Amino acid sequence: MAISRSVKDALGSSSMIRRMFEEGNLLRKQHGADKVFDFSLGNPDVEPPPAFHQVFLRFAQEDAVGKTRGVHGYMPNPGFPAVREALAKKASREQGVTLEGSHIIMTVGAAGGLNVVFKTILNPADEVIVPRPFFMEYKSYVGNHGGIVREVETLPDFNLDLDAIAEALSEKTAAVLINSPHNPTGRVYPAATLRALAEILSAQGKKTGRYPFLVADEPYREIVYISGGTPPVLSAYRHSISVTSYSKSLSLPGERIGYIAVNPGIQDEEDLLSGLIYATRVLGYVNAPALMQRIVAELTEESVDVGVYARRRDAFKTVLDNAGIPYAEPEGAFYLFAKAPGGDDGAFVNHLKQYLILGVPGSGFGKPGWLRFAYCVDELHIRASALAFKKAMETW
Numbered sequence: 001m002a003i004s005r006s007v008k009d010a011l012g013s014s015s016m017i018r019r020m021f022e023e024g025n026l027l028r029k030q031h032g033a034d035k036v037f038d039f040s041l042g043n044p045d046v047e048p049p050p051a052f053h054q055v056f057l058r059f060a061q062e063d064a065v066g067k068t069r070g071v072h073g074y075m076p077n078p079g080f081p082a083v084r085e086a087l088a089k090k091a092s093r094e095q096g097v098t099l100e101g102s103h104i105i106m107t108v109g110a111a112g113g114l115n116v117v118f119k120t121i122l123n124p125a126d127e128v129i130v131p132r133p134f135f136m137e138y139k140s141y142v143g144n145h146g147g148i149v150r151e152v153e154t155l156p157d158f159n160l161d162l163d164a165i166a167e168a169l170s171e172k173t174a175a176v177l178i179n180s181p182h183n184p185t186g187r188v189y190p191a192a193t194l195r196a197l198a199e200i201l202s203a204q205g206k207k208t209g210r211y212p213f214l215v216a217d218e219p220y221r222e223i224v225y226i227s228g229g230t231p232p233v234l235s236a237y238r239h240s241i242s243v244t245s246y247s248k249s250l251s252l253p254g255e256r257i258g259y260i261a262v263n264p265g266i267q268d269e270e271d272l273l274s275g276l277i278y279a280t281r282v283l284g285y286v287n288a289p290a291l292m293q294r295i296v297a298e299l300t301e302e303s304v305d306v307g308v309y310a311r312r313r314d315a316f317k318t319v320l321d322n323a324g325i326p327y328a329e330p331e332g333a334f335y336l337f338a339k340a341p342g343g344d345d346g347a348f349v350n351h352l353k354q355y356l357i358l359g360v361p362g363s364g365f366g367k368p369g370w371l372r373f374a375y376c377v378d379e380l381h382i383r384a385s386a387l388a389f390k391k392a393m394e395t396w
């Protein structure tokens with residue numbers, strides 16, 4: 001066999017989201033793009049803010065006239081020092097702790113950042129506790145580095161089930177991985193929940209001598225609809241690491257830019273920071289994209305217009321309400337997690353397809369009986385789907 005068994009197996013169970021993407025393309029070819037209500041992909045369609053284009057242009061012009069030198073070369077693996085300083089200030093404001101540039105590692109998106117973190121902290125067969133439902137790529141990001149995902153249930157409203165997490169903790173637990181605002185449920189974990197989780201993890205550390213890391217995957221941090229924003233993780237728990245990106249907040253997923261913020265005073269701080277830098281290098285990233293690093297450092301106050309997503313969310317809620325499909329109230333991100341009427345998410349997703357509506361079965365996130373709709377599509381298109389949803393429900 002030319003390829004590894006593990007990759008062969010992975011290809012066999014290829015991501016549901018990818019499969020829906022391919023089906024969407026086929027349906028668009030058959031029926032025309034405007035007839036297909038494709039809510040399967042979380043690919044932001046909102047353009048980056050104007051400030052992005054201005055900085056991008058300025059850098060290109062300065063470059064063209066030879067004003068800047070060496071900016072496209074190799075750099076220290078964790079990124080340009082000035083960029084790390086700028087992002088440390090931003091992260092300090094958001095996280096309620098004081099970070100230095102040395103606590104920031106620039107990454108190839110959040111996906112790259114999570115791989116760097118797990119490469120650095122996992123020993124073979126170490127466990128990473130992940131509340132269900134979850135972004136399925138986590139299994140690969142943890143598995144890539146010899147770890148095992150230990151799934152735990154969440155509460156009926158998809159908030160963290162702290163008892164379930166406490167029960168799953170063991171000496172094998174290297175980390176708890178949380179994601180807020182959450183894909184696919186839109187849940188934002190309240191500050192009180194994070195503090196209570198911190199107490200549980202601290203008690204575990206005191207008991208075993210190994211403090212589980214709290215790894216917060218936060219690419220949706222800025223896309224939040226509730227007052228007070230996304231509560232910080234670093235100020236809640238000493239042994240926490242935030243991984244974020246500009247894929248959603250600046251709509252730059254293709255540019256692959258993000259960063260890791262490490263809590264000052266975290267256990268084995270120096271080793272951990274050196275490990276993250278080493279992992280960035282040997283995983284083959286070498287460093288995060290240079291031009292994007294320089295651009296995002298200038299845009300620390302910018303984000304896409306969250307109001308656009310808020311209006312789409314409201315439009316989608318109306319569509320589902322009118323069709324009689326229940327869903328979890330989204331507090332952030334750009335997903336609606338809906339209950340599959342009758343309970344069979346696969347069958348319901350197939351039924352919707354006949355009405356040219358595409359969503360992703362909850363089974364693809366470890367939560368059968370539910371399905372995810374991504375509202376990275378125009379508000380008018382969402383409104384236009386109302387009739388199709390209604391008809392689909394009449395025949396279900």
Ligand SMILES: Cc1ncc(COP(=O)(O)O)c(C=O)c1O
Pocket residue numbers: 042108109110111112135179183217219244245246247253258
């Ligand atoms: C929960 C979650 N984590 C991580 C990622 C990866 O993001 P990035 O593009 O920054 O690598 C995604 C992408 O959709 C996501 O939904």
